[in-house]
Amino acid sequence: MRTKILALLFLLVSHSGFSQINKEYGTKFDYDSREIDFKVVLVDNYNHYMSSIINVDAGMQSSNKIIIRKFDQKNQLVETFTEEFPYKDTFTLHNYVGSYELGKEKLIVLTDCYSNKTKKKEIHQITFDKKTGLFDKKVIAEYTFESLSKSGTTYAMVSQNKNYFGIVYSKFANKKIAEEHQCTIIDGRTGDLLWQKDVSFPLLSFTDNVVLSDSGKVIFVRTTKETGSQNVLDIEDGNT
Numbered sequence: 001m002r003t004k005i006l007a008l009l010f011l012l013v014s015h016s017g018f019s020q021i022n023k024e025y026g027t028k029f030d031y032d033s034r035e036i037d038f039k040v041v042l043v044d045n046y047n048h049y050m051s052s053i054i055n056v057d058a059g060m061q062s063s064n065k066i067i068i069r070k071f072d073q074k075n076q077l078v079e080t081f082t083e084e085f086p087y088k089d090t091f092t093l094h095n096y097v098g099s100y101e102l103g104k105e106k107l108i109v110l111t112d113c114y115s116n117k118t119k120k121k122e123i124h125q126i127t128f129d130k131k132t133g134l135f136d137k138k139v140i141a142e143y144t145f146e147s148l149s150k151s152g153t154t155y156a157m158v159s160q161n162k163n164y165f166g167i168v169y170s171k172f173a174n175k176k177i178a179e180e181h182q183c184t185i186i187d188g189r190t191g192d193l194l195w196q197k198d199v200s201f202p203l204l205s206f207t208d209n210v211v212l213s214d215s216g217k218v219i220f221v222r223t224t225k226e227t228g229s230q231n232v233l234d235i236e237d238g239n240t
Contacts, residue, residue, distance in 0.1 A: 026075030195238030
């Protein structure tokens with residue numbers, strides 16, 4: 001099912017010390033009702049872009065792709081770029097993890113794909129370069145798991161200063177299986193992989209939250225129950 005959407009830009013104009021908001025509408029354009037996570041990105045003096053994702057694993061209706069639309073100063077749609085998620089086979093499932101800007105030139109999209117057939121999970125970094133209009137794909141992490149129900153969870157984070165992006169893959173854990181996390185840190189200015197590290201915690205130690213600091217350190221907020229309940233901060237970088 002397809003529908004219509006309006007591109008809308010608010011322009012702030014000052015007159016004699018007073019400000020008013022003028023709305024300038026572009027022409028209507030089609031979009032897929034399955035699209036999610038709409039973002040205005042890569043804004044410069046001439047153009048702006050809107051990114052969105054389709055992430056549907058549902059048999060014949062499956063569709064997993066990145067959509068990036070380019071608009072001019074009048075909010076007119078100039079061009080549309082699309083890219084499929086890395087595809088393996090019919091047994092492969094896909095997750096959209098997150099997207100981040102590298103300055104005003106590139107957009108990084110992070111996805112994971114996993115298969116109960118191979119018992120493997122891959123994290124892909126897909127980079128869109130607005131100068132060339134091309135996408136570059138690479139695998140930045142690989143994991144194994146026991147079964148789909150125990151395949152763990154992948155999630156992304158960004159430091160407050162946006163200088164670092166983080167991906168944490170948390171393996172399946174419970175009261176009888178201790179937590180294990182695999183951390184991947186990316187430079188938010190270049191898109192380069194900075195470090196990867198496996199982090200293990202004692203049994204009966206449970207992570208409540210994870211954040212990424214402005215210096216690129218992963219901070220786990222944990223509750224431990226080995227000797228009674230205690231709150232613990234565990235700070236990890238590439239070395240210690």
